[in-house]
Amino acid sequence: MTTYPIPTLSEKNNELHLENVSLNHLVKEYGTPLYVYSKAALQQAWDAWQHPNADRNIHICYAVKANSNLAILQFFAQRGAYFDTVSKGEIARVIKAGASADRIVFSGVGKTVEEITYALEQGIHCFNVESLPELDRIHDIATHLGKRAPISLRINPDVDAQTHPYISTGLKENKFGIDHNLAESAYMHAASLSGLKIAGIDYHIGSQLTNLSPYLDAQNRLFNLVKKLAARGIELEHIDLGGGLGVRYKDETPPAASELIAQSLQGLRDVGFKHTLMFEPGRSLVANAGLLLTNVEYLKPTEAKNFAIVDAGMNDLIRPALYQSWMQVVNTTVRNEPAINYDIVGPVCESSDWFAHDRELAIAAGDTLAILSAGAYSMTMASNYNTRQRPAEVLVDNQETHLIRQRDTLNSLWGNEQLL
Numbered sequence: 499m500t501t502y503p504i505p506t507l508s509e510k511n512n513e514l515h516l517e518n519v520s521l522n523h524l525v526k527e528y529g530t531p532l533y534v535y536s537k538a539a540l541q542q543a544w545d546a547w548q549h550p551n552a553d554r555n556i557h558i559c560y561a562v563k564a565n566s567n568l569a570i571l572q573f574f575a576q577r578g579a580y581f582d583t584v585s586k587g588e589i590a591r592v593i594k595a596g597a598s599a600d601r602i603v604f605s606g607v608g609k610t611v612e613e614i615t616y617a618l619e620q621g622i623h624c625f626n627v628e629s630l631p632e633l634d635r636i637h638d639i640a641t642h643l644g645k646r647a648p649i650s651l652r653i654n655p656d657v658d659a660q661t662h663p664y665i666s667t668g669l670k671e672n673k674f675g676i677d678h679n680l681a682e683s684a685y686m687h688a689a690s691l692s693g694l695k696i697a698g699i700d701y702h703i704g705s706q707l708t709n710l711s712p713y714l715d716a717q718n719r720l721f722n723l724v725k726k727l728a729a730r731g732i733e734l735e736h737i738d739l740g741g742g743l744g745v746r747y748k749d750e751t752p753p754a755a756s757e758l759i760a761q762s763l764q765g766l767r768d769v770g771f772k773h774t775l776m777f778e779p780g781r782s783l784v785a786n787a788g789l790l791l792t793n794v795e796y797l798k799p800t801e802a803k804n805f806a807i808v809d810a811g812m813n814d815l816i817r818p819a820l821y822q823s824w825m826q827v828v829n830t831t832v833r834n835e836p837a838i839n840y841d842i843v844g845p846v847c848e849s850s851d852w853f854a855h856d857r858e859l860a861i862a863a864g865d866t867l868a869i870l871s872a873g874a875y876s877m878t879m880a881s882n883y884n885t886r887q888r889p890a891e892v893l894v895d896n897q898e899t900h901l902i903r904q905r906d907t908l909n910s911l912w913g914n915e916q917l918l
């Protein structure tokens with residue numbers, strides 16, 4: 499029997515099921531393209547990040563950009579998550595989903611005056627500050643509002659995360675964070691600003707990391723810095739080690755979250771630190787709880803290739819087009835006919851509109867394909883390019899299904915536009 503990266507996906511009676519719901523049944527009920535998430539898989543991913551007997555507080559800040567559907571945010575809020583956000587919209591979503599603002603950290607290199615004002619008015623947990631001008635801006639706005647802004651400086655440790663260059667963020671040529679070498683003077687400056695309250699320190703070196711060593715290198719550099727800051731009288735409440743833990747799409751073997759937490763805790767104990775520990779996982783909490791269902795519209799053999807043209811496009815799921823990501827594609831109906839090689843492509847007018855190249859599959863026109871591991875950076879990166887309606891989203895809970903987002907309506911496509 500095939501094993502899938504999604505733990506709650508299995509074959510029953512020659513059809514794929516997510517938990518106890520047939521994917522073909524979902525297609526009949528909700529149509530395609532359709533994002534489907536498994537509540538039990540979300541729970542497993544959340545549980546993997548729990549470390550009940552730690553000798554300090556550990557806050558798991560779910561990185562909202564990975565999947566920001568309100569029902570998904572509500573799921574994590576109900577389990578006591580903190581949230582890592584990067585825009586006013588994400589902060590507002592988290593609050594709308596029922597989380598308290600004081601569980602929100604606000605990252606991002608380009609925070610506007612409007613966003614900082616909004617975050618201060620809501621009373622967020624902490625700003626992860628990415629530059630000196632941003633530090634001054636937050637001080638000015640906080641002073642104007644008669645508040646003190648809790649801040650952490652995001653340090654760029656100049657460590658190679660060994661991942662795709664587009665999702666590597668901790669090298670000195672990346673736009674993120676404050677240079678490691680400037681960190682001490684940046685903290686001294688922050689300490690001199692009355693509108694700020696120094697709360698912590700953080701880094702985030704990249705995404706889809708499958709190896710602990712870059713993490714641990716960055717962590718050691720950060721701990722040295724924390725020691726130097728303490729020697730200068732700057733005490734921090736928390737250390738935030740960012741997100742980035744990878745998942746299995748194909749045959750990757752990322753470390754377990756428990757391993758990452760255990761090593762980080764050990765590192766902290768070795769240097770005698772008592773700080774609260776924070777992490778900002780996104781992908782590892784949601785990627786393998788979701789898939790995208792798409793209908794095969796046409797099989798098109800050409801001299802060069804066999805194309806399977808599906809009704810989802812790069813606008814619905816851009817990861818293969820943008821990063822050449824490998825995502826597993828399976829037929830939701832198990833077919834015994836011989837498999838042949840297909841390029842799985844969408845209807846969008848771009849040659850980069852593909853999901854898989856040279857995949858061996860047995861497919862008939864009208865079948866439904868499932869693109870797996872599509873719980874993270876999939877729906878959140880969807881667009882309306884080619885004036886296509888973004889997919890609906892469904893959450894499966896054992897035998898029950900919940901529509902958690904309607905498909906875009908035609909009217910929603912131009913609802914904000916105006917004829918002259």
Ligand SMILES: Cc1ncc(COP(=O)(O)O)c(C=O)c1O
Pocket residue numbers: 561564582605606702704705706740741742743778779780781782
């Ligand atoms: C600041 C920050 N924190 C957390 C994350 C989440 O990363 P991941 O989804 O790889 O865990 C990101 C995205 O890479 C990020 O930019």
Ligand SMILES: N[C@@H](CCCC[NH3+])C(=O)O
Pocket residue numbers: 563665705706817821874875
């Ligand atoms: N969007 C990327 C991850 C970006 C991480 C954001 N800092 C992906 O799909 O892999």
